[in-house]
Amino acid sequence: xxxxxxxxxxxxxxxxxxxxxxxxxxxxxxxxxxxxxxxxxxxxxxxxxxxxxxxxxxxxxxxxxxxxxxxxxxxxxxxxxxxxxxxxxxxxxxxxxxxxxxxxxxxxxxxxxxxxxxxxxxxxxxxxxxxxxxxxxxxxxxxxxxxxxxxxxxxxxxxxxxxxxxxxxxxxxxxxxxxxxxxxxxxxxxxxxxxxxxxxxxxxxxxxxxxxxxxxxxxxxxxxxxxxxxxxxxxxxxxxxxxxxxxxxxxxxxxxxxxxxxxxxxxxxxxxxxxxxxxxxxxxxxxxxxxxxxxxxxxxxxxxxxxxxxxxxxxxxxxxxxxxxxxxxxxxxxxxxxxxxxxxxxxxxxxxxxxxxxxxxxxxxxxxxxxxxxxxxxxxxxxxxxxxxxxxxxxxxxxxxxxxxxxxxxxxxxxxxxxxxxxxxxxxxxxxxxxxxxxxxxxxxxxxxxxxxxxxxxxxxxxxxxxxx
Numbered sequence: 001x002x003x004x005x006x007x008x009x010x011x012x013x014x015x016x017x018x019x020x021x022x023x024x025x026x027x028x029x030x031x032x033x034x035x036x037x038x039x040x041x042x043x044x045x046x047x048x049x050x051x052x053x054x055x056x057x058x059x060x061x062x063x064x065x066x067x068x069x070x071x072x073x074x075x076x077x078x079x080x081x082x083x084x085x086x087x088x089x090x091x092x093x094x095x096x097x098x099x100x101x102x103x104x105x106x107x108x109x110x111x112x113x114x115x116x117x118x119x120x121x122x123x124x125x126x127x128x129x130x131x132x133x134x135x136x137x138x139x140x141x142x143x144x145x146x147x148x149x150x151x152x153x154x155x156x157x158x159x160x161x162x163x164x165x166x167x168x169x170x171x172x173x174x175x176x177x178x179x180x181x182x183x184x185x186x187x188x189x190x191x192x193x194x195x196x197x198x199x200x201x202x203x204x205x206x207x208x209x210x211x212x213x214x215x216x217x218x219x220x221x222x223x224x225x226x227x228x229x230x231x232x233x234x235x236x237x238x239x240x241x242x243x244x245x246x247x248x249x250x251x252x253x254x255x256x257x258x259x260x261x262x263x264x265x266x267x268x269x270x271x272x273x274x275x276x277x278x279x280x281x282x283x284x285x286x287x288x289x290x291x292x293x294x295x296x297x298x299x300x301x302x303x304x305x306x307x308x309x310x311x312x313x314x315x316x317x318x319x320x321x322x323x324x325x326x327x328x329x330x331x332x333x334x335x336x337x338x339x340x341x342x343x344x345x346x347x348x349x350x351x352x353x354x355x356x357x358x359x360x361x362x363x364x365x366x367x368x369x370x371x372x373x374x375x376x377x378x379x380x381x382x383x384x385x386x387x388x389x390x391x392x393x394x395x396x397x398x399x400x401x402x403x404x405x406x407x408x409x410x411x412x413x414x415x416x417x418x419x420x421x422x423x424x425x426x427x428x429x430x431x432x433x434x435x436x437x438x439x440x441x442x443x444x445x446x447x448x449x450x451x452x453x454x455x456x457x458x459x460x461x462x463x464x465x466x467x468x469x
Contacts, residue, residue, distance in 0.1 A: 064335040066449075067407055070344055071373055075387075077348055078355050078377045081306055083234045088225050091217045091235045093278065095383045098234040100211040105201040106227055110165040112141075113196045117156040117178060117185055118169035121193040132179075132186040141166065156185055165197060172196035204228065214383065238280040239306040239381040243271040244297075246312030246321045247361055250286045265435070266311035266366050270359075273370045274309065276467055277378040287312075287321060295324050302328065302350035306381060309374060313361040314343060325349065331356065337449055338372065339406045341365030364438050368409045371444060371463070391446070394422035394462040400454040402447040411441035414462050424462050441465065 083097035112118065119135060127133040135156040141149060143162035151157055151166040159165070159172060171191045179186040204210050210228045211221050217235065225233055243266075250264040251257050267283045274281035284301060287310070288294050301308050314322055314333055322345075325331040331347030345358030357377070359369035376387040394414055402408035414424040424445055427437040446461040447454060454460055 064337045064342070064405075067336060067338050067372060070334065070336045070346065071376065074346055074355065074357065074373055074377050075380055077346075077353075078381050079306060080383065081237050081239060081381060084237045085232050085234050086237075087232055088217075088222050088230065091233050092219075092222060094217055094235040094238065096211050096213060096215045096217055096221070096233060097236050097383075099209045099213055100225060100228065100230055100233060102204045102208060102210045102228040103206055104204070104228050105206050106203040106210075107198050107200055109200050111198045112159040112161055112163045112165060112172045113198050114172055114174050115161050116159060116172045116174040116196065117187070118151060118159045118166050118172050119156045119187070120151070120153060120169060121171045121191060121195075123154055123156075124171065124173060124187045125190045127187045127190045129188045132188050133190075134184055134186050137181060137183055137185050156187075158182075170194060170197065214385075236383040238278060239378055240304065241271075241274045241279040241281045241307045241309055241378065242284055242301040242305040243267045243274060243281055244284045244287050244301065244308070244310045245361070246287045246310055246314070248289055252285065265363050266361065269363060269367055270309055270311060270370055270374075273367060273375070274378060277375045278382050278384075279307075279378045289320070291320060291324065294320065295327070298324060298328060299350065302352070302354045302356075305354060307374075307377065308349075308354060308356045309370075310345075310356065310358045311361050311366045312358065314345065314358060325356065325358075329353070329356075331358075333358065337406050338368075339403055339408050341369045342406070344369065344373065363435060364411075367438065368444065371465070372409070389463050389466070391461050391463050392422050393459050394424040394445075396445070396454050396456060396458050396460050397423055397425040399456045400426060400445070400447060400458075400460065402452055402454075404452050405449055407449050408445075408447040410445040410447070411438050412443050412445045412462070413441060414443040414464060422462065424460065 086094075117135070117137070118141070123135060124133050135154060138151070138155050138157055139149065140158035141163040142160045145164060148164055149157065149166040151168040156173075157166050157169070165172070170193045172195065173187050173189070173191055174196060177187065177189040179188070204224075204227075210224050211217070211233070215221060217233070245264045245266045247262070249260060249262050251261050253263050253265075253268070255263075257263055264286050267285055271281040271283040282305070284297070288297060298308075310321070312321060322331070322333065325345075325347065329347055329349030331345060331349060333343060333345040335342050336344045340362065341360035343360060345356075347356050348354065349356050355377070357374055359366045359374070371389070375389075379387045392414070395417065400410065410426045411428065412424045412426045414422050417423045424443060426445055427441050428434060443465055444463040446463060
């Protein structure tokens with residue numbers, strides 16, 4: 001009762017087709033002995049994703065497009081926002097958009113790398129615990145001392161980490177290798193020239209790049225930028241994402257829903273997901289149902305946003321939101337070979353051709369669609385090299401069924417197997433839009449289009465849903 005991936009030709013895994021690497025590694029399992037799943041049973045599993053048979057009088061519907069085709073269209077259309085200059089702390093988490101060339105040497109002077117004694121290597125050569133070398137101690141230098149000192153042969157000077165090295169000294173003997181003497185010190189180990197010394201320019205020399213284009217700016221990069229004297233830096237900005245919901249049945253979370261009404265959770269969930277992906281997300285809320293006001297809202301969001309994200313249950317005919325979107329630019333809704341949420345929309349609208357992505361209004365399908373299409377778009381706008389979440393192969397703890405011709409995304413819990421590798425347990429069968437189950441999930445299980453069944457113990461592709469990952 002299955003079709004597995006055995007014997008399939010290898011797919012293209014070029015950089016452009018990153019989704020082929022992350023989402024299309026359809027797991028293969030040993031062929032079961034039961035007969036192949038019939039077409040009518042596959043349609044039943046799909047819970048309505050596969051359309052019913054047509055009559056001869058009906059026109060031929062457009063062929064569904066693949067996940068890759070829809071994603072490629074989105075990625076090709078999303079803009080690359082121009083770099084902006086930010087204070088270094090505000091730049092955290094963004095990509096550097098300039099080569100930061102240092103005008104300073106780091107460190108700026110020869111300094112001690114450890115608390116101990118500055119000395120000449122030739123004076124302590126051959127020292128051992130049984131035959132220590134004794135040197136006279138002449139003063140002490142601490143970090144921040146501005147007056148350089150000099151060291152004659154046969155002498156040592158106490159130094160603190162970061163302190164300027166006396167002229168003539170070429171080693172620092174760690175204090176733990178001595179008796180800690182204040183007037184005279186016994187050195188219990190010889191050290192090579194240059195040991196425990198930071199030479200001027202060893203870290204960064206003047207005229208070299210401290211931080212390069214494309215480097216993610218984290219705490220270490222902020223430390224380096226501050227060290228070379230930069231309090232501001234050019235970065236790739238966070239894309240501005242407006243999040244809206246469409247539906248006459250929707251009410252805000254502060255309203256007690258009446259019979260037939262549904263609380264708008266999508267703008268909250270999708271705004272949170274966009275922020276986690278790195279965007280500056282703005283939750284607008286529920287779109288108005290009056291046409292003129294609806295047009296005004298959409299036009300204003302196109303003016304203020306780099307990307308507009310709308311969740312809704314879009315009807316095939318007579319849907320006012322679709323009509324208004326079409327008036328603002330070329331907008332197309334298509335069936336995509338995925339489950340849940342096969343109906344997806346995309347267009348570039350307004351005077352600036354702002355990308356508008358429409359995802360299903362059912363909350364589970366909305367967040368799955370975000371992972372597949374919107375999150376990679378946001379990361380592309382941020383300039384990230386890795387657009388997609390990393391995936392792993394895991395052993396399925398249960399038998400899985402999937403509609404033929406559709407890529408199935410199931411929520412699950414993935415964990416380390418005691419014997420190594422991963423094991424994943426699905427949460428539901430893919431036909432239940434339950435928020436509590438989705439909230440317990442830590443991964444998406446991805447079943448490829450031409451796989452209708454994965455046996456218990458078979459391998460599946462798993463996408464861990466790590467926060468910020």
